[in-house]
Amino acid sequence: MEKSEIISLDRRHIWHPCTQEKDLEGFPPIPIVRGEGVRLYDADGNSYIDGVSSWWVNNLGHNNPRLNRALNNQAAKVAHHIFAGFTHEPAVTLASMLCRLAPGDLSKVFFTDNGSSAVEAALKMSFQYWQQSGRPDKTRFVSITEAYHGETVGALSVSGCDLYREIYSPILLEGFQAQGPDCYRCPYGLQRDSCNAECFEHLERVVSEHHQQIAGVIIEPLVQGAAGMRIYPPVYLKKLRELCDQVQVHYIADEIAVGFGRTGRMFANEHAGIAPDIMCLSKGITGGYMPLAVVLTSEKIYQGFYDDYQSLKAFLHSHSYSGNPLGCALAVEVLRIFEDEQILESLPPKMEQFDAWAQRFEALPHVGEFRRCGMVAAVEMVESKAGKIAYPWQQRRGYQVFQKALKRGALLRPLGNVVYFMPPLVIGQDDLEQLLETAYACIIEVTGQQ
Numbered sequence: 252m253e254k255s256e257i258i259s260l261d262r263r264h265i266w267h268p269c270t271q272e273k274d275l276e277g278f279p280p281i282p283i284v285r286g287e288g289v290r291l292y293d294a295d296g297n298s299y300i301d302g303v304s305s306w307w308v309n310n311l312g313h314n315n316p317r318l319n320r321a322l323n324n325q326a327a328k329v330a331h332h333i334f335a336g337f338t339h340e341p342a343v344t345l346a347s348m349l350c351r352l353a354p355g356d357l358s359k360v361f362f363t364d365n366g367s368s369a370v371e372a373a374l375k376m377s378f379q380y381w382q383q384s385g386r387p388d389k390t391r392f393v394s395i396t397e398a399y400h401g402e403t404v405g406a407l408s409v410s411g412c413d414l415y416r417e418i419y420s421p422i423l424l425e426g427f428q429a430q431g432p433d434c435y436r437c438p439y440g441l442q443r444d445s446c447n448a449e450c451f452e453h454l455e456r457v458v459s460e461h462h463q464q465i466a467g468v469i470i471e472p473l474v475q476g477a478a479g480m481r482i483y484p485p486v487y488l489k490k491l492r493e494l495c496d497q498v499q500v501h502y503i504a505d506e507i508a509v510g511f512g513r514t515g516r517m518f519a520n521e522h523a524g525i526a527p528d529i530m531c532l533s534k535g536i537t538g539g540y541m542p543l544a545v546v547l548t549s550e551k552i553y554q555g556f557y558d559d560y561q562s563l564k565a566f567l568h569s570h571s572y573s574g575n576p577l578g579c580a581l582a583v584e585v586l587r588i589f590e591d592e593q594i595l596e597s598l599p600p601k602m603e604q605f606d607a608w609a610q611r612f613e614a615l616p617h618v619g620e621f622r623r624c625g626m627v628a629a630v631e632m633v634e635s636k637a638g639k640i641a642y643p644w645q646q647r648r649g650y651q652v653f654q655k656a657l658k659r660g661a662l663l664r665p666l667g668n669v670v671y672f673m674p675p676l677v678i679g680q681d682d683l684e685q686l687l688e689t690a691y692a693c694i695i696e697v698t699g700q701q
């Protein structure tokens with residue numbers, strides 16, 4: 252199909268995610284024809300370094316030969332079958348590998364098929380556990396400001412990003428929201444590397460006051476992704492774990508974005524040396540090949556559902572694609588690649604490379620902060636550096652950087668005024684340098700030198 256025909260059919264029939272479709276009048280969607288390593292190629296032969304791992308999923312590069320083989324081998328056996336009353340080797344292999352890698356005593360794996368649905372399952376699991384464990388008043392969840400846990404109604408209910416949530420508030424579940432960390436604009440005037448998460452007092456207050464009604468606290472460990480890659484220290488999570496233990500509240504970790512090596516460790520909670528009661532994983536789990544998600548939990552929570560059928564304690568939650576064999580076979584191969592190719596061990600030089608750019612970015616007159624956690628880095632553009640005053644969102648500075656970067660061969664889809672880097676973990680240092688240079692040049696073009 253000709254490029255023009257693809258675009259014209261797209262405009263006639265397609266409604267893109269998280270997009271004001273009218274924007275596409277002036278900037279039509281780019282037809283991608285193939286991917287290779289860290290690059291995507293369009294119909295005109297232009298290439299783009301995938302600086303955001305295509306929404307944080309493609310951790311091991313596009314067109315990865317090992318993942319291609321795993322997918323093809325599984326497709327030649329069975330692509331999908333019902334997962335109630337049946338099982339298969341890729342699922343059990345994956346589940347055992349995940350339980351071995353996961354922190355703490357997470358030993359049971361429930362399959363769903365995308366991040367939001369994993370969050371829904373986690374919330375329902377926590378709620379139902381308490382219902383069946385003599386604590387029927389525990390019906391609420393706590394989340395923090397600027398949290399993002401997905402777009403379905405339950406997941407939105409525990410989100411704190413007004414941009415995605417506000418209009419739906421009349422149809423959302425009631426819960427508690429606590430002021431979360433904001434290290435760049437720390438109200439305590441502290442630094443994230445040396446503080447003691449003093450800001451935890453907000454969450455502590457909410458949980459301590461209402462714990463009789465609280466089933467769980469859900470949080471994105473270390474990095475609040477959609478909020479603009481807000482990074483906070485592990486001590487916050489340590490305090491949360493202690494608090495949850497004290498008052499019998501589940502700690503639900505949403506590692507959907509940060510799991511699978513993104514923070515430099517396999518799972519972000521490892522930085523805090525703690526384990527959640529329930530952990531949601533998705534995105535990088537299949538290396539960006541297939542939609543798959545899992546909810547890991549402990550034997551204790553699992554046992555809260557285990558009884559004769561007539562007790563009606565079962566977790567009657569299902570998705571048609573639960574335990575999809577293609578996704579599971581890919582996820583097994585992803586974990587083998589992590590081991591064989593020493594993916595985590597390969598990251599430190601690239602993290603240092605990010606850090607080497609920190610000063611250059613922060614010297615720009617309209618860059619408020621350059622922050623990094625593992626292989627996530629972000630540049631926050633500000634109107635006034637002294638006052639840490641954000642550019643009005645209507646100016647769409649980040650979007651302008653995105654458009655300019657595409658012309659220079661980089662995909663850097665921003666979050667408001669934040670330009671971030673979340674490249675495939677396998678990115679080479681030359682490509683990473685090119686990505687950083689492109690962002691730097693585009694940020695100067697968009698924000699000026701003064």
Ligand code: PMP
Nearest residue numbers: 365366367399400401476507508
């Ligand atoms: N939780 C977090 C932390 C996420 O970053 C996302 C996706 N950006 C989700 C949940 C939702 O995942 P999905 O888009 O697969 O529904």
